Amino acid sequence: MVPWLAPDDPFPPVERALGIASGAPGLLAASADLLPSRLLDAYRHGIFPWYSDGQPVLWWSPDPRMILRPAEFKVSPSLKKTLKRVLRDDAWEIRVDDNFAAVMRACASAPRHGQRGTWITADVIDAYSALHRVGDAHSVEAWHDGQRVGGLYGVALGTMFFGESMFASMTDASKIALAALVAHLRRHHVELIDCQQNTAHLASLGGREIARKAFIAHVRTHVRGAPIAWRFDKQVLADWTGGHGAPGAVLPAA
Known part of the structure:
Protein backbone atom coordinates (compact mmCIF):
# COMPACT_ATOMS: atom_id res chain seq x y z
CA MET A 1 0.00 0.00 0.00
CA VAL A 2 1.30 3.45 -0.92
CA PRO A 3 1.75 5.63 2.18
CA TRP A 4 0.02 8.99 2.50
CA LEU A 5 2.44 11.69 3.66
CA ALA A 6 1.36 14.35 6.12
CA PRO A 7 3.11 17.73 5.71
CA ASP A 8 5.94 16.86 8.10
CA ASP A 9 6.34 13.19 7.21
CA PRO A 10 9.64 12.12 5.61
CA PHE A 11 9.71 10.11 2.42
CA PRO A 12 9.89 6.35 2.90
CA PRO A 13 13.01 4.58 1.62
CA VAL A 14 12.94 4.36 -2.17
CA GLU A 15 13.27 0.58 -1.93
CA ARG A 16 9.62 0.55 -0.80
CA ALA A 17 8.39 1.85 -4.15
CA LEU A 18 5.95 -0.42 -5.95
CA GLY A 19 7.45 -3.08 -8.20
CA ILE A 20 6.85 -3.92 -11.84
CA ALA A 21 3.94 -6.27 -11.09
CA SER A 22 1.97 -3.50 -9.36
CA GLY A 23 0.76 -1.66 -12.44
CA ALA A 24 2.43 1.49 -11.13
CA PRO A 25 6.13 0.57 -10.87
CA GLY A 26 8.14 3.15 -9.00
CA LEU A 27 5.23 4.74 -7.13
CA LEU A 28 6.51 5.50 -3.65
CA ALA A 29 4.07 7.79 -1.83
CA ALA A 30 1.26 10.31 -2.17
CA SER A 31 0.55 13.63 -0.52
CA ALA A 32 -1.75 16.62 -0.68
CA ASP A 33 1.03 19.20 -0.82
CA LEU A 34 3.70 20.22 -3.31
CA LEU A 35 5.63 22.57 -1.08
CA PRO A 36 9.02 23.74 -2.44
CA SER A 37 10.72 22.28 0.63
CA ARG A 38 9.13 18.89 -0.04
CA LEU A 39 10.08 19.10 -3.72
CA LEU A 40 13.70 19.89 -2.90
CA ASP A 41 13.87 17.04 -0.39
CA ALA A 42 12.47 14.69 -3.01
CA TYR A 43 15.18 15.45 -5.56
CA ARG A 44 17.89 15.06 -2.94
CA HIS A 45 16.63 11.49 -2.44
CA GLY A 46 16.13 10.58 -6.10
CA ILE A 47 12.35 11.06 -6.02
CA PHE A 48 10.17 13.15 -8.33
CA PRO A 49 6.47 14.10 -8.56
CA TRP A 50 4.27 13.06 -11.49
CA TYR A 51 0.50 13.13 -11.43
CA SER A 52 -2.54 14.37 -13.33
CA ASP A 53 -4.70 17.35 -12.49
CA GLY A 54 -7.27 16.32 -9.89
CA GLN A 55 -5.07 13.57 -8.42
CA PRO A 56 -3.09 13.80 -5.19
CA VAL A 57 0.61 14.49 -5.61
CA LEU A 58 2.21 11.17 -6.54
CA TRP A 59 5.91 10.63 -5.78
CA TRP A 60 8.01 8.22 -7.83
CA SER A 61 11.39 6.46 -7.75
CA PRO A 62 11.43 3.89 -10.58
CA ASP A 63 13.87 1.02 -10.97
CA PRO A 64 15.65 1.10 -13.36
CA ARG A 65 16.17 4.84 -13.84
Missing part, protein backbone atom coordinates in the same frame (compact mmCIF):
# COMPACT_ATOMS: atom_id res chain seq x y z
CA MET A 66 16.65 6.54 -17.21
CA ILE A 67 19.73 8.75 -17.33
CA LEU A 68 21.84 10.57 -19.89
CA ARG A 69 25.56 10.89 -19.36
CA PRO A 70 26.81 14.09 -21.04
CA ALA A 71 29.84 12.17 -22.30
CA GLU A 72 27.48 9.76 -24.12
CA PHE A 73 25.21 12.33 -25.79
CA LYS A 74 24.63 11.32 -29.43
CA VAL A 75 24.81 14.02 -32.07
CA SER A 76 23.46 12.71 -35.36
CA PRO A 77 24.84 14.09 -38.63
CA SER A 78 21.62 16.06 -39.17
CA LEU A 79 21.75 17.55 -35.66
CA LYS A 80 25.43 18.42 -36.09
CA LYS A 81 24.51 20.27 -39.29
CA THR A 82 21.77 22.13 -37.40
CA LEU A 83 24.14 23.11 -34.61
CA LYS A 84 26.65 24.47 -37.12
CA ARG A 85 23.89 26.60 -38.61
CA VAL A 86 22.93 27.88 -35.14
CA LEU A 87 26.54 28.86 -34.44
CA ARG A 88 27.01 30.89 -37.61
CA ASP A 89 23.55 32.50 -37.76
CA ASP A 90 23.09 35.55 -35.53
CA ALA A 91 19.34 34.97 -35.54
CA TRP A 92 19.91 32.07 -33.14
CA GLU A 93 20.53 32.57 -29.42
CA ILE A 94 20.83 30.33 -26.40
CA ARG A 95 19.50 31.94 -23.24
CA VAL A 96 19.46 30.68 -19.67
CA ASP A 97 16.63 31.60 -17.29
CA ASP A 98 15.21 34.28 -19.56
CA ASN A 99 11.69 33.39 -18.38
CA PHE A 100 11.57 30.16 -16.40
CA ALA A 101 7.80 30.10 -15.89
CA ALA A 102 7.19 30.76 -19.60
CA VAL A 103 9.28 27.71 -20.46
CA MET A 104 7.24 25.61 -18.04
CA ARG A 105 4.00 26.86 -19.58
CA ALA A 106 5.31 26.04 -23.06
CA CYS A 107 6.22 22.53 -21.89
CA ALA A 108 2.74 22.16 -20.39
CA SER A 109 1.06 23.00 -23.69
CA ALA A 110 3.37 20.88 -25.87
CA PRO A 111 1.56 17.87 -27.40
CA ARG A 112 2.73 14.46 -26.11
CA HIS A 113 2.21 11.29 -28.10
CA GLY A 114 -0.26 9.06 -26.30
CA GLN A 115 -0.97 11.60 -23.56
CA ARG A 116 -3.96 13.82 -22.92
CA GLY A 117 -3.56 16.91 -20.80
CA THR A 118 -0.49 17.70 -18.74
CA TRP A 119 0.87 17.20 -15.26
CA ILE A 120 2.46 20.67 -15.36
CA THR A 121 -0.39 22.45 -13.58
CA ALA A 122 -0.43 25.94 -12.07
CA ASP A 123 0.58 24.46 -8.69
CA VAL A 124 3.51 22.64 -10.29
CA ILE A 125 4.66 25.82 -12.03
CA ASP A 126 4.45 27.70 -8.73
CA ALA A 127 6.50 25.07 -6.87
CA TYR A 128 9.28 24.83 -9.45
CA SER A 129 9.32 28.61 -9.88
CA ALA A 130 10.00 28.88 -6.15
CA LEU A 131 13.05 26.63 -6.63
CA HIS A 132 14.10 28.75 -9.59
CA ARG A 133 13.99 31.94 -7.53
CA VAL A 134 16.56 30.52 -5.09
CA GLY A 135 18.80 29.15 -7.85
CA ASP A 136 17.83 25.46 -7.67
CA ALA A 137 15.96 25.22 -11.00
CA HIS A 138 16.89 26.54 -14.43
CA SER A 139 15.68 26.83 -17.99
CA VAL A 140 17.76 26.60 -21.16
CA GLU A 141 16.08 28.31 -24.10
CA ALA A 142 16.60 28.33 -27.87
CA TRP A 143 15.64 31.65 -29.49
CA HIS A 144 15.30 32.47 -33.17
CA ASP A 145 14.64 35.98 -34.52
CA GLY A 146 13.77 37.18 -31.03
CA GLN A 147 11.26 34.38 -30.35
CA ARG A 148 11.58 31.51 -27.88
CA VAL A 149 11.20 28.45 -30.10
CA GLY A 150 12.39 25.65 -27.82
CA GLY A 151 13.69 24.90 -24.39
CA LEU A 152 13.82 22.74 -21.33
CA TYR A 153 13.84 23.08 -17.57
CA GLY A 154 15.03 21.07 -14.63
CA VAL A 155 16.40 21.08 -11.11
CA ALA A 156 20.13 21.62 -10.48
CA LEU A 157 21.63 20.58 -7.16
CA GLY A 158 25.37 20.47 -6.73
CA THR A 159 26.71 18.61 -9.75
CA MET A 160 23.42 16.86 -10.51
CA PHE A 161 20.86 17.97 -13.09
CA PHE A 162 17.36 16.52 -12.97
CA GLY A 163 15.69 17.06 -16.31
CA GLU A 164 11.95 17.66 -16.29
CA SER A 165 10.47 18.57 -19.66
CA MET A 166 11.22 20.01 -23.11
CA PHE A 167 9.27 21.76 -25.82
CA ALA A 168 9.82 22.91 -29.39
CA SER A 169 7.75 25.11 -31.69
CA MET A 170 10.41 24.91 -34.41
CA THR A 171 12.13 21.81 -35.79
CA ASP A 172 15.01 20.59 -33.58
CA ALA A 173 14.74 23.57 -31.20
CA SER A 174 14.45 21.36 -28.12
CA LYS A 175 17.45 19.31 -29.29
CA ILE A 176 19.43 22.55 -29.68
CA ALA A 177 18.60 23.50 -26.09
CA LEU A 178 19.48 20.00 -24.87
CA ALA A 179 22.80 20.02 -26.75
CA ALA A 180 23.63 23.37 -25.15
CA LEU A 181 22.76 22.03 -21.71
CA VAL A 182 24.80 18.85 -22.21
CA ALA A 183 27.84 20.76 -23.48
CA HIS A 184 27.61 23.17 -20.54
CA LEU A 185 27.35 20.33 -18.02
CA ARG A 186 30.35 18.61 -19.61
CA ARG A 187 32.39 21.76 -19.12
CA HIS A 188 31.48 21.72 -15.44
CA HIS A 189 32.24 17.98 -15.10
CA VAL A 190 28.63 16.99 -14.42
CA GLU A 191 28.53 13.25 -15.06
CA LEU A 192 24.83 12.44 -15.15
CA ILE A 193 21.46 13.94 -16.10
CA ASP A 194 18.36 12.36 -14.61
CA CYS A 195 15.77 11.62 -17.32
CA GLN A 196 13.39 9.77 -14.97
CA GLN A 197 11.71 7.28 -17.32
CA ASN A 198 12.65 5.54 -20.54
CA THR A 199 11.51 7.00 -23.86
CA ALA A 200 12.60 6.14 -27.38
CA HIS A 201 13.46 9.80 -27.99
CA LEU A 202 15.89 9.95 -25.05
CA ALA A 203 17.40 6.59 -26.00
CA SER A 204 18.08 7.92 -29.50
CA LEU A 205 20.09 10.74 -27.94
CA GLY A 206 22.20 8.45 -25.78
CA GLY A 207 19.99 7.95 -22.75
CA ARG A 208 20.00 4.58 -21.03
CA GLU A 209 18.75 2.86 -17.91
CA ILE A 210 20.75 2.14 -14.79
CA ALA A 211 19.78 0.40 -11.58
CA ARG A 212 18.04 2.60 -9.04
CA LYS A 213 20.62 1.64 -6.41
CA ALA A 214 23.43 3.03 -8.58
CA PHE A 215 21.41 6.14 -9.39
CA ILE A 216 20.65 6.90 -5.73
CA ALA A 217 24.29 6.40 -4.76
CA HIS A 218 25.32 8.92 -7.43
CA VAL A 219 22.69 11.43 -6.32
CA ARG A 220 23.66 11.24 -2.66
CA THR A 221 27.25 12.12 -3.52
CA HIS A 222 26.71 14.77 -6.18
CA VAL A 223 23.87 16.87 -4.75
CA ARG A 224 26.31 17.91 -2.02
CA GLY A 225 28.70 19.60 -4.43
CA ALA A 226 29.07 23.32 -4.99
CA PRO A 227 26.52 24.66 -7.50
CA ILE A 228 27.79 25.22 -11.03
CA ALA A 229 27.62 28.53 -12.91
CA TRP A 230 24.56 29.16 -15.06
CA ARG A 231 25.89 31.68 -17.53
CA PHE A 232 26.65 30.59 -21.09
CA ASP A 233 25.88 31.30 -24.71
CA LYS A 234 25.54 29.34 -27.92
CA GLN A 235 29.31 28.92 -28.26
CA VAL A 236 29.00 25.89 -25.99
CA LEU A 237 27.58 24.18 -29.07
CA ALA A 238 31.03 24.29 -30.66
CA ASP A 239 31.78 21.16 -28.61
CA TRP A 240 29.60 19.17 -30.99
CA THR A 241 30.57 20.75 -34.29
CA GLY A 242 34.36 20.62 -34.32
CA GLY A 243 34.44 24.37 -33.80
CA HIS A 244 36.32 26.43 -31.25
CA GLY A 245 35.99 25.84 -27.54
CA ALA A 246 37.56 23.00 -25.62
CA PRO A 247 35.06 20.73 -23.83
CA GLY A 248 37.01 21.04 -20.61
CA ALA A 249 36.92 24.83 -20.47
CA VAL A 250 34.75 26.36 -17.77
CA LEU A 251 32.80 29.49 -18.69
CA PRO A 252 32.81 32.54 -16.41
CA ALA A 253 30.56 32.42 -13.39
CA ALA A 254 27.57 34.72 -13.32
Whole structure:
Protein backbone atom coordinates (compact mmCIF):
# COMPACT_ATOMS: atom_id res chain seq x y z
CA MET A 1 0.00 0.00 0.00
CA VAL A 2 1.30 3.45 -0.92
CA PRO A 3 1.75 5.63 2.18
CA TRP A 4 0.02 8.99 2.50
CA LEU A 5 2.44 11.69 3.66
CA ALA A 6 1.36 14.35 6.12
CA PRO A 7 3.11 17.73 5.71
CA ASP A 8 5.94 16.86 8.10
CA ASP A 9 6.34 13.19 7.21
CA PRO A 10 9.64 12.12 5.61
CA PHE A 11 9.71 10.11 2.42
CA PRO A 12 9.89 6.35 2.90
CA PRO A 13 13.01 4.58 1.62
CA VAL A 14 12.94 4.36 -2.17
CA GLU A 15 13.27 0.58 -1.93
CA ARG A 16 9.62 0.55 -0.80
CA ALA A 17 8.39 1.85 -4.15
CA LEU A 18 5.95 -0.42 -5.95
CA GLY A 19 7.45 -3.08 -8.20
CA ILE A 20 6.85 -3.92 -11.84
CA ALA A 21 3.94 -6.27 -11.09
CA SER A 22 1.97 -3.50 -9.36
CA GLY A 23 0.76 -1.66 -12.44
CA ALA A 24 2.43 1.49 -11.13
CA PRO A 25 6.13 0.57 -10.87
CA GLY A 26 8.14 3.15 -9.00
CA LEU A 27 5.23 4.74 -7.13
CA LEU A 28 6.51 5.50 -3.65
CA ALA A 29 4.07 7.79 -1.83
CA ALA A 30 1.26 10.31 -2.17
CA SER A 31 0.55 13.63 -0.52
CA ALA A 32 -1.75 16.62 -0.68
CA ASP A 33 1.03 19.20 -0.82
CA LEU A 34 3.70 20.22 -3.31
CA LEU A 35 5.63 22.57 -1.08
CA PRO A 36 9.02 23.74 -2.44
CA SER A 37 10.72 22.28 0.63
CA ARG A 38 9.13 18.89 -0.04
CA LEU A 39 10.08 19.10 -3.72
CA LEU A 40 13.70 19.89 -2.90
CA ASP A 41 13.87 17.04 -0.39
CA ALA A 42 12.47 14.69 -3.01
CA TYR A 43 15.18 15.45 -5.56
CA ARG A 44 17.89 15.06 -2.94
CA HIS A 45 16.63 11.49 -2.44
CA GLY A 46 16.13 10.58 -6.10
CA ILE A 47 12.35 11.06 -6.02
CA PHE A 48 10.17 13.15 -8.33
CA PRO A 49 6.47 14.10 -8.56
CA TRP A 50 4.27 13.06 -11.49
CA TYR A 51 0.50 13.13 -11.43
CA SER A 52 -2.54 14.37 -13.33
CA ASP A 53 -4.70 17.35 -12.49
CA GLY A 54 -7.27 16.32 -9.89
CA GLN A 55 -5.07 13.57 -8.42
CA PRO A 56 -3.09 13.80 -5.19
CA VAL A 57 0.61 14.49 -5.61
CA LEU A 58 2.21 11.17 -6.54
CA TRP A 59 5.91 10.63 -5.78
CA TRP A 60 8.01 8.22 -7.83
CA SER A 61 11.39 6.46 -7.75
CA PRO A 62 11.43 3.89 -10.58
CA ASP A 63 13.87 1.02 -10.97
CA PRO A 64 15.65 1.10 -13.36
CA ARG A 65 16.17 4.84 -13.84
CA MET A 66 16.65 6.54 -17.21
CA ILE A 67 19.73 8.75 -17.33
CA LEU A 68 21.84 10.57 -19.89
CA ARG A 69 25.56 10.89 -19.36
CA PRO A 70 26.81 14.09 -21.04
CA ALA A 71 29.84 12.17 -22.30
CA GLU A 72 27.48 9.76 -24.12
CA PHE A 73 25.21 12.33 -25.79
CA LYS A 74 24.63 11.32 -29.43
CA VAL A 75 24.81 14.02 -32.07
CA SER A 76 23.46 12.71 -35.36
CA PRO A 77 24.84 14.09 -38.63
CA SER A 78 21.62 16.06 -39.17
CA LEU A 79 21.75 17.55 -35.66
CA LYS A 80 25.43 18.42 -36.09
CA LYS A 81 24.51 20.27 -39.29
CA THR A 82 21.77 22.13 -37.40
CA LEU A 83 24.14 23.11 -34.61
CA LYS A 84 26.65 24.47 -37.12
CA ARG A 85 23.89 26.60 -38.61
CA VAL A 86 22.93 27.88 -35.14
CA LEU A 87 26.54 28.86 -34.44
CA ARG A 88 27.01 30.89 -37.61
CA ASP A 89 23.55 32.50 -37.76
CA ASP A 90 23.09 35.55 -35.53
CA ALA A 91 19.34 34.97 -35.54
CA TRP A 92 19.91 32.07 -33.14
CA GLU A 93 20.53 32.57 -29.42
CA ILE A 94 20.83 30.33 -26.40
CA ARG A 95 19.50 31.94 -23.24
CA VAL A 96 19.46 30.68 -19.67
CA ASP A 97 16.63 31.60 -17.29
CA ASP A 98 15.21 34.28 -19.56
CA ASN A 99 11.69 33.39 -18.38
CA PHE A 100 11.57 30.16 -16.40
CA ALA A 101 7.80 30.10 -15.89
CA ALA A 102 7.19 30.76 -19.60
CA VAL A 103 9.28 27.71 -20.46
CA MET A 104 7.24 25.61 -18.04
CA ARG A 105 4.00 26.86 -19.58
CA ALA A 106 5.31 26.04 -23.06
CA CYS A 107 6.22 22.53 -21.89
CA ALA A 108 2.74 22.16 -20.39
CA SER A 109 1.06 23.00 -23.69
CA ALA A 110 3.37 20.88 -25.87
CA PRO A 111 1.56 17.87 -27.40
CA ARG A 112 2.73 14.46 -26.11
CA HIS A 113 2.21 11.29 -28.10
CA GLY A 114 -0.26 9.06 -26.30
CA GLN A 115 -0.97 11.60 -23.56
CA ARG A 116 -3.96 13.82 -22.92
CA GLY A 117 -3.56 16.91 -20.80
CA THR A 118 -0.49 17.70 -18.74
CA TRP A 119 0.87 17.20 -15.26
CA ILE A 120 2.46 20.67 -15.36
CA THR A 121 -0.39 22.45 -13.58
CA ALA A 122 -0.43 25.94 -12.07
CA ASP A 123 0.58 24.46 -8.69
CA VAL A 124 3.51 22.64 -10.29
CA ILE A 125 4.66 25.82 -12.03
CA ASP A 126 4.45 27.70 -8.73
CA ALA A 127 6.50 25.07 -6.87
CA TYR A 128 9.28 24.83 -9.45
CA SER A 129 9.32 28.61 -9.88
CA ALA A 130 10.00 28.88 -6.15
CA LEU A 131 13.05 26.63 -6.63
CA HIS A 132 14.10 28.75 -9.59
CA ARG A 133 13.99 31.94 -7.53
CA VAL A 134 16.56 30.52 -5.09
CA GLY A 135 18.80 29.15 -7.85
CA ASP A 136 17.83 25.46 -7.67
CA ALA A 137 15.96 25.22 -11.00
CA HIS A 138 16.89 26.54 -14.43
CA SER A 139 15.68 26.83 -17.99
CA VAL A 140 17.76 26.60 -21.16
CA GLU A 141 16.08 28.31 -24.10
CA ALA A 142 16.60 28.33 -27.87
CA TRP A 143 15.64 31.65 -29.49
CA HIS A 144 15.30 32.47 -33.17
CA ASP A 145 14.64 35.98 -34.52
CA GLY A 146 13.77 37.18 -31.03
CA GLN A 147 11.26 34.38 -30.35
CA ARG A 148 11.58 31.51 -27.88
CA VAL A 149 11.20 28.45 -30.10
CA GLY A 150 12.39 25.65 -27.82
CA GLY A 151 13.69 24.90 -24.39
CA LEU A 152 13.82 22.74 -21.33
CA TYR A 153 13.84 23.08 -17.57
CA GLY A 154 15.03 21.07 -14.63
CA VAL A 155 16.40 21.08 -11.11
CA ALA A 156 20.13 21.62 -10.48
CA LEU A 157 21.63 20.58 -7.16
CA GLY A 158 25.37 20.47 -6.73
CA THR A 159 26.71 18.61 -9.75
CA MET A 160 23.42 16.86 -10.51
CA PHE A 161 20.86 17.97 -13.09
CA PHE A 162 17.36 16.52 -12.97
CA GLY A 163 15.69 17.06 -16.31
CA GLU A 164 11.95 17.66 -16.29
CA SER A 165 10.47 18.57 -19.66
CA MET A 166 11.22 20.01 -23.11
CA PHE A 167 9.27 21.76 -25.82
CA ALA A 168 9.82 22.91 -29.39
CA SER A 169 7.75 25.11 -31.69
CA MET A 170 10.41 24.91 -34.41
CA THR A 171 12.13 21.81 -35.79
CA ASP A 172 15.01 20.59 -33.58
CA ALA A 173 14.74 23.57 -31.20
CA SER A 174 14.45 21.36 -28.12
CA LYS A 175 17.45 19.31 -29.29
CA ILE A 176 19.43 22.55 -29.68
CA ALA A 177 18.60 23.50 -26.09
CA LEU A 178 19.48 20.00 -24.87
CA ALA A 179 22.80 20.02 -26.75
CA ALA A 180 23.63 23.37 -25.15
CA LEU A 181 22.76 22.03 -21.71
CA VAL A 182 24.80 18.85 -22.21
CA ALA A 183 27.84 20.76 -23.48
CA HIS A 184 27.61 23.17 -20.54
CA LEU A 185 27.35 20.33 -18.02
CA ARG A 186 30.35 18.61 -19.61
CA ARG A 187 32.39 21.76 -19.12
CA HIS A 188 31.48 21.72 -15.44
CA HIS A 189 32.24 17.98 -15.10
CA VAL A 190 28.63 16.99 -14.42
CA GLU A 191 28.53 13.25 -15.06
CA LEU A 192 24.83 12.44 -15.15
CA ILE A 193 21.46 13.94 -16.10
CA ASP A 194 18.36 12.36 -14.61
CA CYS A 195 15.77 11.62 -17.32
CA GLN A 196 13.39 9.77 -14.97
CA GLN A 197 11.71 7.28 -17.32
CA ASN A 198 12.65 5.54 -20.54
CA THR A 199 11.51 7.00 -23.86
CA ALA A 200 12.60 6.14 -27.38
CA HIS A 201 13.46 9.80 -27.99
CA LEU A 202 15.89 9.95 -25.05
CA ALA A 203 17.40 6.59 -26.00
CA SER A 204 18.08 7.92 -29.50
CA LEU A 205 20.09 10.74 -27.94
CA GLY A 206 22.20 8.45 -25.78
CA GLY A 207 19.99 7.95 -22.75
CA ARG A 208 20.00 4.58 -21.03
CA GLU A 209 18.75 2.86 -17.91
CA ILE A 210 20.75 2.14 -14.79
CA ALA A 211 19.78 0.40 -11.58
CA ARG A 212 18.04 2.60 -9.04
CA LYS A 213 20.62 1.64 -6.41
CA ALA A 214 23.43 3.03 -8.58
CA PHE A 215 21.41 6.14 -9.39
CA ILE A 216 20.65 6.90 -5.73
CA ALA A 217 24.29 6.40 -4.76
CA HIS A 218 25.32 8.92 -7.43
CA VAL A 219 22.69 11.43 -6.32
CA ARG A 220 23.66 11.24 -2.66
CA THR A 221 27.25 12.12 -3.52
CA HIS A 222 26.71 14.77 -6.18
CA VAL A 223 23.87 16.87 -4.75
CA ARG A 224 26.31 17.91 -2.02
CA GLY A 225 28.70 19.60 -4.43
CA ALA A 226 29.07 23.32 -4.99
CA PRO A 227 26.52 24.66 -7.50
CA ILE A 228 27.79 25.22 -11.03
CA ALA A 229 27.62 28.53 -12.91
CA TRP A 230 24.56 29.16 -15.06
CA ARG A 231 25.89 31.68 -17.53
CA PHE A 232 26.65 30.59 -21.09
CA ASP A 233 25.88 31.30 -24.71
CA LYS A 234 25.54 29.34 -27.92
CA GLN A 235 29.31 28.92 -28.26
CA VAL A 236 29.00 25.89 -25.99
CA LEU A 237 27.58 24.18 -29.07
CA ALA A 238 31.03 24.29 -30.66
CA ASP A 239 31.78 21.16 -28.61
CA TRP A 240 29.60 19.17 -30.99
CA THR A 241 30.57 20.75 -34.29
CA GLY A 242 34.36 20.62 -34.32
CA GLY A 243 34.44 24.37 -33.80
CA HIS A 244 36.32 26.43 -31.25
CA GLY A 245 35.99 25.84 -27.54
CA ALA A 246 37.56 23.00 -25.62
CA PRO A 247 35.06 20.73 -23.83
CA GLY A 248 37.01 21.04 -20.61
CA ALA A 249 36.92 24.83 -20.47
CA VAL A 250 34.75 26.36 -17.77
CA LEU A 251 32.80 29.49 -18.69
CA PRO A 252 32.81 32.54 -16.41
CA ALA A 253 30.56 32.42 -13.39
CA ALA A 254 27.57 34.72 -13.32
